[in-house]
Amino acid sequence: MAPPGDLREWIALLEREGELVRIAAEVDPHLEATEIVDRTVKAGGPALLFEKPKGSAHPLLVNQFGTERRMCLAFGVSNLDQVGARLADVLEMQPPSGLVDKLRGLKQLKSIADSLPNSVRKGACQEIVLQGDDIDLGALPVQTCWPLDAAPFITLPAVITRDPVTGQRNVGMYRMQVLGRRETAMHWQLHKDGRADFAAAGGRMEVAVALGLDPVTAYSASAPLPKHIDELMFAGFLRGAAVDVVKGVTVDLEVPASAEIVLEGYVEQGDLTDEGPFGDHTGYYTPVEPFPVFHLTALTMRRDAIYPSIVVGKPPAEDAWLGKATERIFLPAIRASVPEIVDYDLPVEGAFHNCAIVSIRKTYPAQAKKVMHAIWGLGLLSLTKTVIVVDAHVDPHDYAQVAFYAGANVDPSRDVVLAEGPADQLDHATVRQFVGGKLGIDATAKVPGEDAREWPAEIEMSAEIRALVDGRWAEYGL
Numbered sequence: 001m002a003p004p005g006d007l008r009e010w011i012a013l014l015e016r017e018g019e020l021v022r023i024a025a026e027v028d029p030h031l032e033a034t035e036i037v038d039r040t041v042k043a044g045g046p047a048l049l050f051e052k053p054k055g056s057a058h059p060l061l062v063n064q065f066g067t068e069r070r071m072c073l074a075f076g077v078s079n080l081d082q083v084g085a086r087l088a089d090v091l092e093m094q095p096p097s098g099l100v101d102k103l104r105g106l107k108q109l110k111s112i113a114d115s116l117p118n119s120v121r122k123g124a125c126q127e128i129v130l131q132g133d134d135i136d137l138g139a140l141p142v143q144t145c146w147p148l149d150a151a152p153f154i155t156l157p158a159v160i161t162r163d164p165v166t167g168q169r170n171v172g173m174y175r176m177q178v179l180g181r182r183e184t185a186m187h188w189q190l191h192k193d194g195r196a197d198f199a200a201a202g203g204r205m206e207v208a209v210a211l212g213l214d215p216v217t218a219y220s221a222s223a224p225l226p227k228h229i230d231e232l233m234f235a236g237f238l239r240g241a242a243v244d245v246v247k248g249v250t251v252d253l254e255v256p257a258s259a260e261i262v263l264e265g266y267v268e269q270g271d272l273t274d275e276g277p278f279g280d281h282t283g284y285y286t287p288v289e290p291f292p293v294f295h296l297t298a299l300t301m302r303r304d305a306i307y308p309s310i311v312v313g314k315p316p317a318e319d320a321w322l323g324k325a326t327e328r329i330f331l332p333a334i335r336a337s338v339p340e341i342v343d344y345d346l347p348v349e350g351a352f353h354n355c356a357i358v359s360i361r362k363t364y365p366a367q368a369k370k371v372m373h374a375i376w377g378l379g380l381l382s383l384t385k386t387v388i389v390v391d392a393h394v395d396p397h398d399y400a401q402v403a404f405y406a407g408a409n410v411d412p413s414r415d416v417v418l419a420e421g422p423a424d425q426l427d428h429a430t431v432r433q434f435v436g437g438k439l440g441i442d443a444t445a446k447v448p449g450e451d452a453r454e455w456p457a458e459i460e461m462s463a464e465i466r467a468l469v470d471g472r473w474a475e476y477g478l
């Protein structure tokens, strides 16, 4: 089934599938909604559409991504590896050898060409246009999620910027603290593409923010793509249908035409504000730091616009499944540069940056150490603190197995690597901000050349006896 085309199709699909509950009671977006959402997420419950958020005429949608099943519905697949496999087809494109190959290659090229965003003249996102004093972010049901949060925060935005040198679009998900009727903070962290665009821009830079998108496009804003890849093109590829975009009313940027709400405006060099505290996905409040002020020049929306939000906090929270989607979708891309990798797991409890478990097909000495350094050198995975490497036959998603090998196969004097590298801006434990230690644990079986004694055989029953017992099982009366 094709992924939904906009937020309303997505809500309709969730409803048909019994995956959405409408809450008619008045609920306060200040803290109360969070407690309801948090209990629902932790119970594996449905998406919630608060129809009467206190103080706003706009419905509030939360927990649209909170389970694996909903994530699969969003992508129109039965498991998330299928999304990665579509990407793998393109990544592994070889020069075609026969006619069948050629046709297949053409189809793949066409699927890339069809992914480019499609400019349209009119968009539903501009049914209502507010400018100047008419703009009031206070009219939206923006959540204040946790008690020590500094203000309401827009938590599920797709922030659109353009690289001033290449002209290339970027879309990133960066939270926005509401500062007033027409101002927010723009929390793009040090390692992010939107921030790099701003740094390169010099003076003023236009920004557009789309809220309330089809789920694949919303996900794509959170995807850690290389800077030169347009997230809207990626969304078009993953959906199998181009994203329609329309020119902004006050900015020279294109925005997804079907968005529920669009914020247009600019950021300016030297115009900073204190951002935070904010209860973040690390499970802690991030401290106050300076970030740019985003000044709105227009707020456009659909009639009866629906406002989307997400609650992050101590894991597991709703963003766990956005992260798991990234883990699955990017596996083929990671394999393309580190081919010995079989699979990997980023534990939700590790808030995605704290730990990676990687299984590899090992054929030479020190290969596990090579893979650790590869992880520490790959895009945003470079922020990973701890890397545990296991052999191909170990399931990295089975933490009991991983714990077994991390104990049994490890001599800490030989198998532990301590290194240093960039750290996530939000990591409160590093000695200095942005830089931190790295821990690698080589839990693979040691091979000749790795300074080990003869490696013993692992205990396993023979296939013959297993088959015998299978055959006689009924006789044992167990």
Ligand SMILES: Cc1cc2nc3c(=O)[nH]c(=O)nc-3n(C[C@H](O)[C@H](O)[C@H](O)COP(=O)(O)O)c2cc1C
Pocket (backbone or CB within 6 Å): 155, 156, 170, 171, 172, 173, 174, 175, 176, 187, 188, 189, 190, 191, 192, 193, 194, 221, 222, 223, 224, 225, 310, 312, 319, 322, 380
């Ligand atoms: C719900 C959610 C909130 C996020 N908030 C932020 C944020 O406030 N600042 C930030 O730099 N990254 C945040 N991220 C992570 C970025 O969206 C992610 O790193 C993405 O790759 C950024 O896009 P870019 O690679 O184009 O910079 C968030 C991710 C999710 C799923």
Ligand SMILES: [Mn+2]
Pocket (backbone or CB within 6 Å): 170, 171, 172, 193, 224, 225, 226, 227, 229, 231
């Ligand atoms: Mn990007």
